[in-house]
Structure formats: structure tokens, C-alpha cells
Amino acid sequence: MAMFAQAYQWINLKYLLEGLWVTVEVSVISIILSFLIGAVLGLTRYVKIKYLSAIVGFIVDIIRNLPLLLIIFFTYFGLPNVIGIRFNPLWATIIAMTVFESAMLAEIIRSGIVAVDTGQMEAARSNGLTYWQAMYHIILPQAIKKMIPPIVSQFISLVKDTSLATIIVLPELMYHAQVIYGQNTNYMIPMFVALAVLYFIVCYLLSLLSRYLDHRLSESPEEA
Numbered sequence: 001m002a003m004f005a006q007a008y009q010w011i012n013l014k015y016l017l018e019g020l021w022v023t024v025e026v027s028v029i030s031i032i033l034s035f036l037i038g039a040v041l042g043l044t045r046y047v048k049i050k051y052l053s054a055i056v057g058f059i060v061d062i063i064r065n066l067p068l069l070l071i072i073f074f075t076y077f078g079l080p081n082v083i084g085i086r087f088n089p090l091w092a093t094i095i096a097m098t099v100f101e102s103a104m105l106a107e108i109i110r111s112g113i114v115a116v117d118t119g120q121m122e123a124a125r126s127n128g129l130t131y132w133q134a135m136y137h138i139i140l141p142q143a144i145k146k147m148i149p150p151i152v153s154q155f156i157s158l159v160k161d162t163s164l165a166t167i168i169v170l171p172e173l174m175y176h177a178q179v180i181y182g183q184n185t186n187y188m189i190p191m192f193v194a195l196a197v198l199y200f201i202v203c204y205l206l207s208l209l210s211r212y213l214d215h216r217l218s219e220s221p222e223e224a
Contacts, residue, residue: 007190012180016191019176020198026090026172027159027202030097034158035151037098038105045110056106063103069164072096076168089170097158104154112147113139145214152210156203173198 044056063071076092079085087095116139124134163174177195181188 003186004190004193007180007184007187008194012187013194015176015180016173016194016198019171019173020202022090022170023159023162023172024202026093026097026162026165026170027155029094030101030158031155033094033098034101034105037102039109041102041106042109042113045106046113060103060106063100064107066100068096068100068161069167071100072164072168075099089165089168092168093162093165093170093172097161101154101158105151108147108150108154109143112143112150115146116142148210148214152206152213156206159202159206160199 041056041060045053045060047053072093075096076087076089079087079092120138120142121131121134124138125131129137162170162172165172166175166178169175173195177191181191
């Protein structure tokens, strides 16, 4: 217990929390950007725009089948040679994770829309709604209910995957823990315990949000 007490001195805990802040910052920005881009890509794949949908589908399939670590490496080490701009570790991670998660979310969103009965669109059109009015008012509200669990699950994976950015020296939670137990190897187990607790808290809060949204969307207008 003395080892844990020493490892959890305020200076170490403060350093861990600074790393957690970077993890949360990267996660929030990546979640927002990837959701917006993924929604556009998913809709583009679904509506079957000539040539464009096929091209988007091809690119999405390639990205989904690449390791995230490879995309992080390419963004940080490869892009400077391609476009002549070097991103710092924070933005290299955000760009890499946004690209990867956008592709994953695009498929989730496309699949969610496809899961809605085609009769819903036909009924909406027969009642005088345009294609996009039917999509906005009828199809998407139903599809979103189906999308929430896999989307939140993907966001939880995103939070945990930020630890991969340690490889490009992003000062996130995992990196800060490594610095602490690198100075004293006796702190390794306490740091692993602290990492487990902090990652659990963040991911569990996301899962609670998922349950809340799922519950709210499942309520009938009268119950709401």
C-alpha cells in the first residue's frame, strides 16, 4: 500500500489529469469532426450518386481495412513529405482519428439507413413528400435509433485508441503514465490501475449517455 500511496502523490495525479485532459480534448474534437464527415459520407453512399457514391465507398472500404496506427504514422511522418506541412502530435492524432472514424461511422450510418423498411420511403413519397423531406422527417429519425448503440461503441473505441498516439509522443494519458513509471518502475502497477480507472470512467460515461439517448428516443411522444 505504501507503493500506491507514493505513486499517487498529488504531483503524479496532477500530471495524469493533464494527460487525461489531452485525451478528452483529442476525443471530443475527433468525435465531432468524424460524426459530421461520416454522416456526409454515409448519406453519399446510400443515395447512390452516380460515380461519386462508388468512389466514396471505395475510399471508405480502404480506410476501414487499414490499421489506425498506420494512419497515425502516415499523418505524422508521411504527410509532411506529401504536402510539405508538418502537424504537431495533437493535430496529427486528431486528423488521423477523424479520417479513420469517419470511415467507420459512414458504414454505420449507411447501414442504419438501409435497416429502415423501404416501405417507409415509398409511403412518404406517396403522401407528397420529396425524397429529401422523406429522408429528413421519416427515414433518419428511425435510422438514428438503430445507429446510437454502434456509434457510441465506436466513440468508446476512439477514446481508448488515443493511447496509440503515444508512439508519436502525444502527451495524452498513457504517455504521462509511462513518464511517471519510467522514473520509478515501482509505480508501474499503480499507474496501470490508475489508467484502468480513468479510461473506465470516461468510457462508462459515454455508455450511460448511449443508454439515456436510446431510452429517450424509444419513448413515445406521449411518454416524453
